[in-house]
Amino acid sequence: MxxxxxxxxxxxxxxxxxxxxxxxxxxxxxxxxxxxxxxxxxxxxxxxxxxxxxxxxxxxxxxxxxxxxxxxxxxxxxxxxxxxxxxxxxxxxxxxxxxxxxxxxxxxxxxxxxxxxxxxxxxxxxxxxxxxxxxxxxxxxxxxxxxxxxxxxxxxxxxxxxxxxxxxxxxxxxxxxxxxxxxxxxxxxxxxxxxxxxxxxxxxxxxxxxxxxxxxxxxxxxxxxxxxxxxxxxxxxGITDHRIQPTRAQILCNEYLWLESPESGQFHTTLVPGQAVTKGQILGAIYDVFGCKVDDVLSPKDALVLWRMTHPTAVAGSPLLALAIRAESPAS
Ligand SMILES: [Zn+2]
The missing domain is CATH 3.40.630.10 (Zn peptidases)
Structure with missing residues (x-):
């Protein structure tokens, strides 16, 4: 084999x-x-x-x-x-x-x-x-x-x-x-x-x-x-004996949401991966090449930012970022 x-x-x-x-x-x-x-x-x-x-x-x-x-x-x-x-x-x-x-x-x-x-x-x-x-x-x-x-x-x-x-x-x-x-x-x-x-x-x-x-x-x-x-x-x-103690929050989440760009354009955001966001919060906005805002991008839920694109160019339907939903939050 x-x-x-x-x-x-x-x-x-x-x-x-x-x-x-x-x-x-x-x-x-x-x-x-x-x-x-x-x-x-x-x-x-x-x-x-x-x-x-x-x-x-x-x-x-x-x-x-x-x-x-x-x-x-x-x-x-x-x-x-x-x-x-x-x-x-x-x-x-x-x-x-x-x-x-x-x-x-x-x-x-x-x-x-x-x-x-x-x-x-x-x-x-x-x-x-x-x-x-x-x-x-x-x-x-x-x-x-x-x-x-x-x-x-x-x-x-x-x-x-x-x-x-x-x-x-x-x-x-x-x-x-x-x-x-x-x-x-x-x-x-x-x-x-x-x-x-x-x-x-x-x-x-x-x-x-x-x-x-x-x-x-x-x-x-x-x-x-x-x-x-x-x-x-x-x-x-049990392979080795040495442990390193975790220091970060280790927040348990059980839903992984991909947020796609509603329009093509430039996505402007200051989101930092790992940060908490709330339902309805403006996560960023899409601008056209004339500097006019095309659309806001809102958070659909209370969530944590798993990752985001750093390159601002966004293509309609392609992912901008992903959100993690806490396991203990009620279904909505
Ligand atoms: Zn990878």
Whole structure:
């Protein structure tokens, strides 16, 4: 199902105690042109398997840098189990600076899990990540945040399925990230291909997705958010012992609203991701190229700003921002 080749400077052989760095080739012919970078850190003692990916969106560089730094933050001599890291998933987009989609099939890998072994490139890739590379893993973490035109709050997502014990376990792992917002993705998402947490949930498994970053820029706070969250999940699973205490509010939300631009124009806003807004509040306004206001954009509910576009150019029907609704707020 897959072939592993070492990088010359790799410190250990694949499958042995130590840090392996090399490449992973998946056998499905749809993926045969590519070999994915892989760092597989194996502890001297047996234990759980934790899989980590970044670079599903290649401009979300703080999350990708976190996946690089994590490679040297585990000690094979003291850890229990395995941490396996693919720091760059969307290989066809690398160096092309493609936003959101995979150039091989123009699909957004992030909304393609659990994938399909007989499908297009992104569908096959999601299938092998879930069923081949991460087979048997206790948890799969997908790191994201901050494509070229957007700024995101520090948030984390998990996908409940209505099974109380499993949902509680997912929430506990999500809360390992020092997040402003903890998003329990709505269960209606389970009926379609989606993010890794949704695809894994449909397979009865656990995936957590973290978001932090902005505009294709490295920032240390976002890098640390991702790094510390993964280290905390490793500790929660029993792979390591060291925990870092969360300091942010970790507000539980259970609805994810995308706000689309009502008109084309320039969107002017001062919203800061993470901030609270109230129902009816003016979030910003669309202006035409003569400087005339075309439309106000209002908040449909009391909410928290998950992320927003930083580039002001808005296209009618395309997203301007997203809102998170607190789990405890009454349905309206
Ligand atoms: Zn992303």
């Amino acid at each position: 897959m072939k592993i080749t070492p990088r010359e400077a790799s410190t250990s052989a694949f499958g042995q105690t130590g840090v392996f760095r090399g490449h992973i080739h998946f056998e499905n012919p749809t993926l045969s042109k590519y070999a994915w970078p892989l760092c597989d850190i194996r502890g001297a003692q047996p234990g759980p398997r934790l899989c980590v990916t970044a670079g599903v969106h290649v401009n979300e560089v703080s999350s990708m840098e976190a996946a690089v730094r994590l490679q040297s933050l585990f000690d094979p001599q003291t850890m229990r189990g395995t941490v396996s890291i693919i720091p760059l998933v969307n290989l066809p987009a690398y160096g092309k600076f493609t936003q959101y989609n995979c150039p091989e099939d123009d699909k957004n890998i992030n909304f393609t899990f659990p994938g399909d072994p007989k499908g297009s490139f992104s569908e096959v890739l999601c299938d092998v990540l879930l069923n081949v590379w991460a087979e048997g893993a206790e948890c799969y973490i997908d790191l994201h945040g901050g494509d070229l035109r957007e700024k995101v709050s520090k948030f984390v997502m998990f996908q409940p399925t209505g099974e109380p014990e499993l949902d509680a376990e997912k929430e506990k792992l999500a809360r390992c990230f020092d997040a402003e917002i903890v998003m329990a993705l709505p269960q209606k998402l389970l009926s379609a291909p989606g993010r890794a947490p949704t695809g894994f949930a449909n397979a009865g498994r656990i995936s957590i997705m973290s978001e932090a970053g902005a505009n294709g820029i490295y920032d240390e706070e976002s890098i640390s958010f991702h790094v510390d969250g993964v280290l905390n999940i490793a500790a929660e699973l």
